Amino acid sequence: MEFNSFKKMLLKKGLECGFEECEIYYSQGESLSIGVYEGEVEKYNLEKSFGLSFRGKINGKMGYSYTEIMDFEALNMLIKNAKESALNIENNDIQFIYEGDKHYDKVSSYYKELENLDTSKMINLVLDLEKETKAYCKKVVNISGCKISYSYSSYGIYNTKGLELTNRNNLLMSYVVPVVEDEGQKQDGVGYVIAKSLDEVNPKAIAKQGVEESLSKLNGKSIPSGKYKTIIYNEAMVSLLDTFSDIFSADSAQKGLSLLKDKEGELIASPIVTIIDNPLLDDGLASTPFDDEGVATLKKEIVSNGKLTTLLHNLKTANKANTKTTGNGFKASYASQVGVSPSNLYIQKGESSFDELLKTVGEGIIITDLAGLHSGANPISGDFSLAAKGFYIKDGVKTFPIEQITVAGNYFDLLKEIEVVGDDLKFPMSNVGSPSLIVKEISVAGK
Structure with missing residues (x-):
């Protein structure tokens, strides 16, 4: 039909x-x-x-x-x-079907240049990517992944209150995962691009990014256990922000699953930290003019200069809290019920370059990779104990790579101990973003 x-x-x-x-x-x-x-x-x-x-x-x-x-x-x-x-529903939660808003902002999430892509060009590009990666360095011994992909989706809401909303988005992405070897030690890295046209897919640039990242990790060693002044690299901070993002959900708070319950107006992070949820972000992977309840979305500061200004709400949680929805009523899929989740969630960038972060630290460590986030992080208590990789900093310069260490702490404490925020805001193939930042100290279990 x-x-x-x-x-x-x-x-x-x-x-x-x-x-x-x-x-x-x-x-x-x-x-x-x-x-x-x-x-x-x-x-x-x-x-x-x-x-x-x-x-x-x-x-x-x-x-x-x-x-x-x-x-x-x-x-x-x-x-x-x-x-x-x-x-069969036993609870008495008030449910809503929304009549709609007068105005919905436009978002940049669909690109005409990606219509009717030439698949032969896509194949040639990804073949060139593999070739460029192998040719970049003799230490490349394998490629564990080399792909190009295109996706398109459209979605909409119609109800008996007269609401009719539709939106669409598309995305082109290519990546390579080279494996390098030196003196019996192997490391991998990732090179990638999220593009608005095939012309933006540059195999040489992607290959360089992936191989250089792999090479930088070679010959790593552990460091003595202790507490270190730390730069959390943007991609590693994205992992933490994503893992603990549910603490900002009003639904979690109302169920007693977030320690931020009733903390609006309180200082929960360093005064230099602002955390934003922006569904209207240009080219954001989760940009949308309306949520899955038909509510017009808006940019909002969840944490403003360290202070919790709002939790994220859908219509049901907002009614419970006697406040307005923040337009964060989203489904995990068409088959799911409406929950609460962020759109494009990120820490607002600061003004310090990465080199300036290094000089500020003087001696300490950089955390670039975190592993075990599903098992080693408790999103309710905020406690984490994670395998990590990175680099040692000496005299304000990145020196040797470090590995075989575990970093431990508490996410809520970490937010309060952020001393400097960098200017290198990044969304690594994700709707979650962060710049690199300096944390007063992190506990490291090493050799």
């Missing part, structure tokens, strides 16, 4: 079957991923997807259902399952 016909029939039938209000959310997309190995195309994956969810309020309860097929049988199934779902 054609989508518009299915949509109209479903909303009409929902009201006829007793729902007071109802809504449709849909998403569809396609992706092309091309991987090469030893000069040959190893993987060529073309995938298309479509999913539709239905939710409706009946007797004050919200029921959910979803499908990947649009026919008369699916129509009846969606109504039946949503009604059963609503009747």
Whole structure:
């Protein structure tokens, strides 16, 4: 069945079957991923997807259902399952279907230059990337990944209150993971680009980035245990910010799963730290003019000069807290219920260059890589104990690489101990970003 016909029939039938209000959310997309190995195309994956969810309020309860097929049988199934779902809900949380806002900002998330890409050019680019990576240095002994991929998606919301919203985005990305070896020791690194056109994919530049990162890690050694003044490199700080991002969710706070509950207005970080959630960020990977409840999104400072100004809300959590939604009602997928999550989340950059950070530290360490984030970090208490790699700093200069160390601490304490924020804000293939920054000290378990 054609989508518009299915949509109209479903909303009409929902009201006829007793729902007071109802809504449709849909998403569809396609992706092309091309991987090469030893000069040959190893993987060529073309995938298309479509999913539709239905939710409706009946007797004050919200029921959910979803499908990947649009026919008369699916129509009846969606109504039946949503009604059963609503009747089985035991909590008394007030649920909302939104009538919409008067204004929605435009976002930069779709690029016409990426329409109708020439797949032969994509293949040639990724083959050149592998070739350039191998030729860059004799120490390159293997390539554990070399890909180029394109993805497109569109999504929308329609409900019985007259709301009709749609948006679309697309993305081109290419990366290589070279493995280098020296004196029996192997290390890897990543070179990548997120591009708005094929012309922005430069195999030589990507190869250089990946191989140089790999080479910089060779001949690493452990350091004595102790407490060190530390630069947390932007990509490593992204890992921490992402891992602990749920602390800013009002839903988590209301369930007792965030220590930031009722902390609005309090100082929770260093006064030089500002943390932003910006769904309107140009070229952001999570930029969108509306959330998955149809609320117009807006840029907001979650933490402003160290002070917690707001948690992230959807309509339900905002009603509980007697405040306004922040436009962060998002689904994990079309089949999920609406939760709370950030869009483009990042620490606002400062004014110090990375060289200035090095000079400020004088002697200490740089943390560039963190491992074990799923098992070694507790998002509720903030405690973490993580395997790490990086570099030693001596006389304000990056010296030898370090490895086989574990860093431990508490995320809430770490936020308060940030002394300098760098200017190198980066979003490493992620909707989470951070600049490099200096922390007063971090506990290191080494040799």
